[in-house]
Amino acid sequence: MALQAAKRFMWMSAVLLAAGSAVAQYSVPAFKNPWTAEQMEILRSLSISSLPKLRPDPTNKYADNPRAADFGHRLFFDTRLSSNGKVACATCHEPERDFTDGKPLSVGVGVTTRNAPTVIGAAYNFWFFWDGRKDTLWSQALASIENPLEHNMTRDQIVEVIRKNSDLAQEYVAIFGKLPEAGDTDGINRAFANVGKAIAAYERHLLPGRAKFDRYVDALAAGREPAKADMLSLDESEGLRVFITDQQGRCLRCHNGPLFTNQHFHNIGVVDPEPHEREAGRIAGIEQARADEFNCTGKYSDAQPAQCSELQHARSKSPELMGAFKVPTLRNLPKTAPYMRIGNRRALEDVMWHYRTLPTARAGKSELVNFSITGTEFDQLEAFLRTLEGPIAAPAKYLRPPGK
Ligand code: HEC
Numbered sequence: 001m002a003l004q005a006a007k008r009f010m011w012m013s014a015v016l017l018a019a020g021s022a023v024a025q026y027s028v029p030a031f032k033n034p035w036t037a038e039q040m041e042i043l044r045s046l047s048i049s050s051l052p053k054l055r056p057d058p059t060n061k062y063a064d065n066p067r068a069a070d071f072g073h074r075l076f077f078d079t080r081l082s083s084n085g086k087v088a089c090a091t092c093h094e095p096e097r098d099f100t101d102g103k104p105l106s107v108g109v110g111v112t113t114r115n116a117p118t119v120i121g122a123a124y125n126f127w128f129f130w131d132g133r134k135d136t137l138w139s140q141a142l143a144s145i146e147n148p149l150e151h152n153m154t155r156d157q158i159v160e161v162i163r164k165n166s167d168l169a170q171e172y173v174a175i176f177g178k179l180p181e182a183g184d185t186d187g188i189n190r191a192f193a194n195v196g197k198a199i200a201a202y203e204r205h206l207l208p209g210r211a212k213f214d215r216y217v218d219a220l221a222a223g224r225e226p227a228k229a230d231m232l233s234l235d236e237s238e239g240l241r242v243f244i245t246d247q248q249g250r251c252l253r254c255h256n257g258p259l260f261t262n263q264h265f266h267n268i269g270v271v272d273p274e275p276h277e278r279e280a281g282r283i284a285g286i287e288q289a290r291a292d293e294f295n296c297t298g299k300y301s302d303a304q305p306a307q308c309s310e311l312q313h314a315r316s317k318s319p320e321l322m323g324a325f326k327v328p329t330l331r332n333l334p335k336t337a338p339y340m341r342i343g344n345r346r347a348l349e350d351v352m353w354h355y356r357t358l359p360t361a362r363a364g365k366s367e368l369v370n371f372s373i374t375g376t377e378f379d380q381l382e383a384f385l386r387t388l389e390g391p392i393a394a395p396a397k398y399l400r401p402p403g404k
């Protein structure tokens with residue numbers, strides 16, 4: 001009996017061994033890319049690897065000046081640039097929250113009417129603020145400083161703060177030259193613009209890094225099997241499929257390219273809690289950008305008028321711009337809640353609820369039409385969106401207050 005059992009055991013082992021080697025030789029399936037060539041082309045266009053190098057900013061001759069960026073870093077975290085001494089850019093754009101503040105509506109010297117968007121990758125934008133009322137990164141900063149609800153400072157006060165604090169004055173003079181005299185309006189405007197230009201030079205270093213989604217796509221594009229940690233789960237890849245399928249998600253119509261925004265303005269029926277002049281959105285924003293003394297064609301810009309084609313050719317006065325707002329990036333969403341320009345969606349799940357229920361716009365008309373997406377697919381979309389969270393690609397020192 002014992003012998004028979006032993007023989008049977010040996011026979012079984014032989015079979016198993018044979019099967020084992022057969023598996024090794026013939027049946028480990030080669031990894032198969034699940035996407036068609038057409039889909040792969042879309043995926044590649046969304047990968048961060050498709051993000052071009054940041055273009056030079058002709059409106060700001062200090063844009064790529066390292067000393068200006070260091071000075072801008074200091075200013076970004078400096079609460080002396082506010083009327084109550086408590087507010088800095090970093091108050092509402094905290095590095096730990098991917099440069100947002102976690103609040104529905106931002107709070108500076110007062111409570112604002114808008115949710116703070118991230119600054120990561122903002123240097124790629126053509127328009128700034130939800131309604132695009134600024135056309136340069138540096139003049140955006142000036143608006144926050146003068147906004148009574150944010151920094152609540154005047155241009156003269158900013159120049160005085162720099163003059164009185166030798167740490168700031170020294171750097172300012174080393175980069176931009178002499179500070180203007182009090183009462184020299186043009187000189188003060190120029191110095192004020194320089195403050196914005198230094199801050200913008202800093203912001204140009206805050207770029208989105210490679211997320212799981214990018215590593216997944218790049219491996220597939222190179223004909224490789226993605227590393228285990230980069231493999232999308234079934235839910236994530238189904239969500240991705242819905243996202244890029246035009247008959248279903250139509251997400252791609254507005255959220256496209258490696259930053260997941262077409263940089264345009266659309267009305268999707270996000271309604272301000274109270275009727276408010278700012279809910280006109282882009283139709284008013286473009287007029288403000290054109291009238292702005294700090295715009296691309298203005299005297300404080302370093303650009304030639306021919307370099308301001310965005311501003312000159314932007315669409316204006318079209319009815320579809322009423323109630324239209326800038327399409328936000330979808331990178332780094334997990335840390336940038338709450339969502340939408342009024343912060344009325346607490347979690348990603350609630351954003352999906354917006355797209356499920358399609359609220360009616362008050363100003364203008366919502367462009368959204370019924371999506372053919374099931375409840376499960378909305379959950380999968382949400383799972384996919386989380387794969388877009390990556391590190392911030394910036395020098396480590398720029399993610400901390402200076403000197404910390
Ligand atoms: C009180 C909070 C608060 C402070 C302080 C603040 N911001 Fe903001 N920031 C916001 C809000 C809210 C918006 C959106 C406002 C809107 O669109 O009307 C915004 C928008 C922006 C944008 C536009 C991003 C885009 O894609 O359109 C940038 C860039 C930015 N802020 C940088 C800065 C800088 C630089 C400073 C300091 C000079 C600063 N912010 C100070 C809350 C703040």
Ligand code: HEC
Nearest residue numbers: 249250251254266270325326327328339340341351355367
């Ligand atoms: C017609 C253009 C358009 C389409 C289509 C569209 N979006 Fe949006 N999306 C926007 C705009 C504009 C906003 C900001 C609206 C606002 O706050 O006023 C936005 C906001 C968002 C936000 C919130 C981001 C944040 O930081 O606040 C998410 C997430 C989002 N969209 C995901 C999607 C998904 C997923 C789809 C497909 C089901 C989709 N979007 C389809 C234009 C669009």
